[in-house]
Amino acid sequence: MKKIITFFCFLSLLSCTKENYIETKKEGDLVQKITYSKGIVTNSKTYNSGKLETEFIYVNGTINKVYQYYPSKKVHSFSYLLKKPNHFFTKIYFENGKTVSEGEGDYFMNKKIFLRRGGWIFYNKSGTAYSILEFVNDGEKEYLQQETIYDTLKKKIIKDVKYENPILVK
Numbered sequence: 116m117k118k119i120i121t122f123f124c125f126l127s128l129l130s131c132t133k134e135n136y137i138e139t140k141k142e143g144d145l146v147q148k149i150t151y152s153k154g155i156v157t158n159s160k161t162y163n164s165g166k167l168e169t170e171f172i173y174v175n176g177t178i179n180k181v182y183q184y185y186p187s188k189k190v191h192s193f194s195y196l197l198k199k200p201n202h203f204f205t206k207i208y209f210e211n212g213k214t215v216s217e218g219e220g221d222y223f224m225n226k227k228i229f230l231r232r233g234g235w236i237f238y239n240k241s242g243t244a245y246s247i248l249e250f251v252n253d254g255e256k257e258y259l260q261q262e263t264i265y266d267t268l269k270k271k272i273i274k275d276v277k278y279e280n281p282i283l284v285k
Contacts, residue, residue, distance in 0.1 A: 134151075134152070134153050134154060135151060135152050135153070136150075136151050137149065137150050137151070138151065144163055144164045145161060145162070145163055146161070146162045146165075147159060147160070147161045147162075148160045148162070155173070155175070155176050156173045156176060157172070157173050158170070158171065158172055158173065159171040159173070166184075166186050166188070167184050167188065168183065168184060169181070169182070169183050169184070170182040170184075177196070177199060177200065178196065178201075178222070178224070179195065179196045180193070180194065180195050180196070181193070181194040181195075181203070181222070185210050187210060189208070189210055189212065190208055190212075191207065191208060191210075192205060192206065192207040192208065193205070193206050193208075194206075194220075194222070194229075197219065201221050201222045201223060201224070202219065202220075202221055202232075203219065203220055203221070203222055203229075204217075204218070204219050205217065205218065205219070205220055205229070209240055211240070213238065213240060213241070213242045214238050214242065215237070215238060216235055216236060216237045216238065217235065217236055218231055218232075218233060218234055218235030218236065218250075219231070219232055219233045219234075219235075220232055220250075220252075221252060221254070223254060226255075230250075230252035230254070230256070230257040230285075231250040231252065231257055231284075232250050232251060232252050233249065233250065234247055234248070234249050235247065235248050235249070235250060239267065243267045244265065245264065245265050245266075245267050246262065246263060246264045246265060247262070247263045247265075248261070248262045248263075249261040249262070250284065251281055256283060256284075256285065257283075257284045257285045258281035258282060258283055258284060259278065259281060259282040259284050260277065260278060260281045261276065261277040261278065262274065262275075262276055263275045263276075
């Protein structure tokens with residue numbers, strides 16, 4: 116009889132757990148809405164003064180995609196996970212929808228920083244690539260290792276430098 120009562124107590128506790136719900140956190144003008152499915156985070160949206168600023172999409176509790184938005188609601192950047200736990204491919208856009216830059220980087224969730232790595236291509240507002248910069252990072256800071264600058268009018272490389280000692284960027 117004691118086992119049956121224990122079983123029903125356990126069963127009633129299980130039925131009380133929240134499986135699917137949205138948690139809301141507020142701090143000043145920022146509001147974060149975190150969506151859970153079966154107790155695991157699936158989505159997180161941050162609003163600033165009522166406008167969607169950032170959206171994280173999770174798969175099995177790991178950030179899989181990140182969207183950042185302009186106040187006009189247009190996409191500012193889009194990142195997707197290349198390799199767990201934090202290696203992403205990112206594309207940044209002008210507000211007109213054309214690409215500003217694209218490349219790989221590491222997102223350090225605990226520090227809330229994104230540091231570029233590898234080759235990044237940069238574009239002018241008309242969509243023409245004008246430079247390729249190569250970055251490395253140490254998990255704390257980002258360094259420029261190589262840069263190639265292309266003259267889009269003369270259609271030739273005007274600078275191509277590999278730095279013996281990488282230059283601190285941020």
